[in-house]
Amino acid sequence: MHLAFDLMRGLERALADAAAAAGIEPGAFEPGVRTSDPRHGDFQANGVLAAAKRAGKPPRPIAEALVAGLGDDIRVAFEVSVAGPGFINFKARPAALLSWLQAHRSRAGLELGASAAHKGETWVVDYSSPNTAKQMHVGHLRSAVIGEAISRLLEFTGARVVRDNHIGDWGTQYGKLIWACRRHLDEAALARDPIEEFERLYKIGSSAAEADPAVMEEARAELVRLQAGDPVSLALWRRINEASLAAFQRIYDRLGIRFDETLGESFYNDKVERVYAELSADGISSMSEGAQVVFHPEHPRFKTQPMIVRKSDGAANYATTDLATILYRSEHFHADGILYVVDKRQADHFEQLFLTARKWFVRRGRPIPKLQHVDFGTVLGEDGRPLKTRTGDNIKLRELLDEASERALALVNAKSPDFPEDERRRIAETVGVGSVQYADLSQNRSSDYLFSWDKMISLEGNTAAYLLYAIARIRSIFRRHGLECGDPAAESGADAFQTPDEIALARKLVKFSDAIRLATETLCPHFLCLYLYELAGEFSAFYNADKVIVDDPAVRARRLVLCARTLLFLETGLSLLGLRTLERM
């Protein structure tokens, strides 16, 4: 029995064929296959109702005709029935479930099946993108975590992914910072904690400039010197960047992030002239109040609210570099798509940016990449306001991860006191950081979310710890019985699933492909989280009801298939979300 990776797609094709054979015009029938409530089956086709409506005929006879026209391969694999007003239900037979699970037994095999979705495409993912000379704080968490998960999902589904950290390493704030560096730099403090020292210096520069117009003027002069390539200014600027990137990387290491490119704003310094010139020559931009701007007359708001591409003082702003960046990504990486994993408050900016870029590219006859703002909401404290410390400062990301790790360590110490200390620490870091990542990913990214230590680290419900625990239990079964996970020998002779809990788990397993497809299509990792949580839940129920290591070799083999695949899917799924997993905890 051959079953494709994506069972839903297979059913859609079979139904389309049956419709053609039944004389329904192509285009008049959209199969509309969805996963369904387990009470009804595994998949259902909703399309007959709409087609019948259009044709002005009763739906049930049409559904029955389609079912009668299905090929033998479908009938062998599924129980097919017509229900209600005209739904077609498909319930996978136990033998088909086993067959699918035997065909998808490795990560490489899953990837092969999934990679059809974006094969041959190049996607640039723009995420994290902090400003240099500052610590990363909670505000930087979501972009980093969501961006990494989306990058991994796209890669898994066949795309070439360019992870680009578009850092803020240029702009007016560097004038003030360098002004302060020249006067107040404390080399000892810099050696101890460079970012802290730069933050201190920036505060000095910023408040001095605010208090004294002469200082402001000097700061501006510093910026001009830097832009002119003054060696002392440039050396300071490089030091700031190096120290900042090193600090960022320490956070990224803990989150499992590694960028392919770090092309910050400064990289586009010499590329903005072309933006000014082309937009102006193409008549896309105009002059208003001394600035070069783009209006969009067809847009209800942007007909009066312009996008400023060059400030009245002649300088570039983020709109300018963002346009130059799109051009670079298009010409240099040949991007088919560019994703911006950025706070939803910047929605207006991206809408203007994309409108402008498309007009510009159309005028120049360039291929237009798909442009999407992958937005996300704010992290809120338990008072419902943006998460801050008690004193009103931003919570540093390093301290947040430290606390997560510490809280997890207290738990590991309580639950597994006999493990060696260094292992307990490693487990705590994996559980703690993973809990932060998972808490963020498991919620719909577009809405704000409430950050609660207790919920996150309580390790109950839809949390990282629950999934990691399921993995640890499966690993334990194999370890205890001296078996290697996924060893074909241990699985040979398996017969079809029989008990209710075996069948329920197997039915959940074969929907892995659907979860990957859904999460990737919508760029919403929480769909994958939800699937993994439900999978772990089905496993726990099965584990509680059916003993795996039993004497009957056929029963043991089929249960080992379930254990091995649950483990594979949980580990693959978590790694696609950017989480590390554990052997034991």
Next chain:
RNA sequence: GGACCUGUAGCUCAGUUGGAUAGAGCACUUGGCUUCGAACCAAGGGGUCGGGGGUUCGAGUCCCUCCAGGUCUACCA
């Protein structure tokens, strides 16, 4: 003022883009370890899906309107 987002169980959230009797977790009640890890499982109560109108075989989901909260709205990113 305008535009956009949000409103689902006491609390925190899902709801596969219009499908069948709206689902989880927490909290609460009850039961389950001499048996592969109880960081677990099983069972139970809890809802006018913010209000009202509409579209259709069918609406938490789409359109209109009102209410409440949030965000953005010309040279910061």
